[in-house]
Amino acid sequence: MAAKRRHWKEKNGRFWARISIPEALRPYFSGKTQLTEALGGDLRVADQKHAAAVARLQAQIARAARSLPLPAPIELEPSLRALTTELQEYAVWQHYTIVLGHDEQKRASMPTPEEIEAEHERAMKRIEAGDGDPSRGPVAVFNVSTDFE
Secondary structure, rough: OOOOOOOEEEOOOEEEEEEEEEEEHHHOOOOOOEEEEEEEHHHHHHHHHHHHHHHHHHHHHHHHOOOOOOOOOOOOOOOOOOHHHHHHHHHHHHHHHHHHHHHHHHHOOOOOOHHHHHHHHEEEEEEHHOOOOHHOOOHHHHHHHHHOO
């Protein structure tokens, strides 16, 4: 089963190219909802003429679209207040305090020097106990060092 063709109309053994007219352009085409162009009754000939007919119909719609009046330019609201030196300084200070707050949170989540030293001592004890013995393979050393890191 063949796919349905776009911009194609078939009725009573006759073929047409058809294009829907956008609603905004219908007044330019006397209220019509579509444009059609006859392609004849022979399917092979109609198929050959189809692309050119669709292009002509699309060109008609494009010409009508170009004749539409341009929309009025959108007026932007004036800014609520001018950017002064004081406002710039305030914005910089706000940003600086936020960055400092993030830094303090990050530092608070990190281990203290005492916690690092305690973990180092635990790692050394594991190595002395033989957990990190290289003769057991590289994974043993890796496990101890990863725990410390």
